[in-house]
Amino acid sequence: MSTAPIWDTGLIKKYDLSGPRYTSYPTAVQFQEDFDLQHYESSAWRSSAINNPLSLYVHIPFCSHVCYYCACNKIVTKHRSKAEEYLDYLFREIDMQASLFGRDQRVEQLHLGGGTPTFLSPDQISAVMDKLRSVFNFGSQNHSDFSIELDPREVDWVMMSHLRDEGFNRISIGVQDLDEKVQKAINRVQPEEQVQSVLDAARTMAFNSVHMDLIYGLPHQTVDGFMNTVDRIINMAPDRLSLFNYAHLPHRFKQQRRINEADLPCPEAKLDILHQATEKLVERGYVYIGMDHFALPDDELAIAQETGTLHRNFQGYTTHSHCDLIAMGVSSISKVGGVYTQNHVSMDAYQKAIDEGKLPAYRGLTMNRDDEIRQAVINELICHFKLDFAEVEERYELKFSDYFSDALEALRPMANDGLLALTEQGIKVEPRGKMLIRNICMQFDGYFKQQMQQQQALYSKVI
Known part of the structure; x- marks a missing residue:
């Protein structure tokens, strides 16, 4: 290794x-709003002509709780009915996207991100999967990679069983930190037992892989406190693990204003947290993949890095470099051939474009x-x-x-x-x-x- x-x-x-x-x-910074969508449509035609495999990303922007550190594109609401209107527009976009590609192009990878995809009810998740299967070729799922992001506060064994029945075989759990004081400061209180329950369900139901996210640089974090979290996570033995850097940008993200800057670890302490966490993970058998990511030696990411087939895209490190990425939902980013497009970030603009019968992309780039x-x-x-x-x-x-x-x-x-x-x-x-x-x-x-x-x-x- x-x-x-x-x-x-x-x-x-x-x-x-x-x-x-x-x-x-x-990078997305280079995307231009005067982008001609015909470039994307032409690239989709070429993808169809050579029968290239596909990777699908679906963005579900809703969360029922606001996490103060979060910088994702999301809508915080307790009203689950809001998802129904969104799904109506999402399904119309799915139809538009699918019409550009060939029915024989097999879907090798699917990822539901957010927000919190499990904000959706089991019936709504089934509706999303049914819609995708009706217009894309899912074929045999023996070698497919279907993943979903989970909030352990909102997932029970019944939901886990439903996800497995729908074909999901990988999950990503947002843990961030197991210290209760830190959790209260970021408005994400989730006891270790909740995380362990999701993990137990995943293993009982034979999910292929479990990924966990931790964040360093959060309020009240100390070296000793975070090492305690890392020890407990290592004992859970997730297949993949990420250590993300918290960027405090309250001028850009309003919810971060609820975090007291005086409670954040100083730069030296933050570096020490990352240093010791990295060394501990490696000492305990994790392979450093790069860019905050770690994996167990028998995980596909570690194997792909060893064999020289690892790739990187908007979902992070991946083993599906040969796939064209079709992203659907508000703010999502596609890459088909050498063409990038990004959907409208504003829900109103996203819906307006779809009502006009247009793909809801507002900017993009054709690579030279x-x-x-x-x-x-x-x-x-x-x-x-x-x-x-x-x-x-x-x-x-x-x-x-x-x-x-x-x-x-x-x-x-x-x-x-x-x-x-x-x-x-x-x-x-x-x-x-x-x-x-x-x-x-x-x-x-x-x-x-x-x-x-x-x-x-x-x-x-x-x-």
Whole structure:
């Protein structure tokens, strides 16, 4: 398995800048509102012509509780009836999207995200699945990857059984922290017993994989307190685990104003929490996949990284790089071929477009050749921590040292600092550079340099 990262506090502080997370390249910041949707439709036609497999994403924006830290696109409401109107529009969009693709294109991956997808009732979840199956080819589900995000406060064994019956075989549980004081400060009180109950149900019902999210940097968190949470989570043995950085941006997200800034851990404590949590997870057998993500050695993500087939998209790390991604629902982002589109973020605008018989996308981007080359380089680095120049040269018919002369020059100080080994043949990210992979990828980002020159603060810190 891959070499574990080495934490170097001096280097972490030196390179802890703001930068993209590279769930896409180009990033969503580059999407343009004057985008011509015919580019997307043409790309969908090409996907159909070659019978490319599909990945579906469905955004369910509703939550019954507001979590103060959250920066997702969501609608907080106790009125479950609001979902009925939304589903009516969602189903109409599903029809429009499906009409662009071939009925023989098999769905290999499905993800329901939010918000809280389990805000929907069992009958509503069945209606979503029935609708998708009626217009897309789900085929045999033996090798399918169907996942859903869960709030353990709102899921019981009956719901878990229903999800399994509907074909879901992976779940993602938002845990964040098991410390009650932290939970109260972020308005997400969920006893460990609730999390364990969902986990027990998943294992009893033979779900293939359980993913858990933790967040560091929340109010009242301490190193000892968070390590206690990490120990308890490791004992639960989820297949995958994420350690996300809390970005406190109350000027952008109103609910974060309910968090007392004085209760947040200082930057040094925050770094120490991440440091110790990372080391503990690796010591206890988890593989560091990269970008906050960990997995057990027998998990598909760890195996894909070892075999060189790992990919990264808007759902994070994935093993389905060959699929075209069709995203449906408010704010969702699709990628078909070399074309990105994003749906309206506003519910009113989303519904208005559908009422007019239009796809509800309001911005997008068609990748050019330079985008494709840089995307391939960034994906290889961020997924596998290495890059073979000859492979890029052969694939794109270029001389790497000429095409990326500026990037290679910018990497030399990083090589001197021990973040990477730079040779005439390629790049190998060293253990000290793995925590700073975003910084390395930035050197190949053709847009990021322009943004830095314009002094645009568009991204979170890399650590």
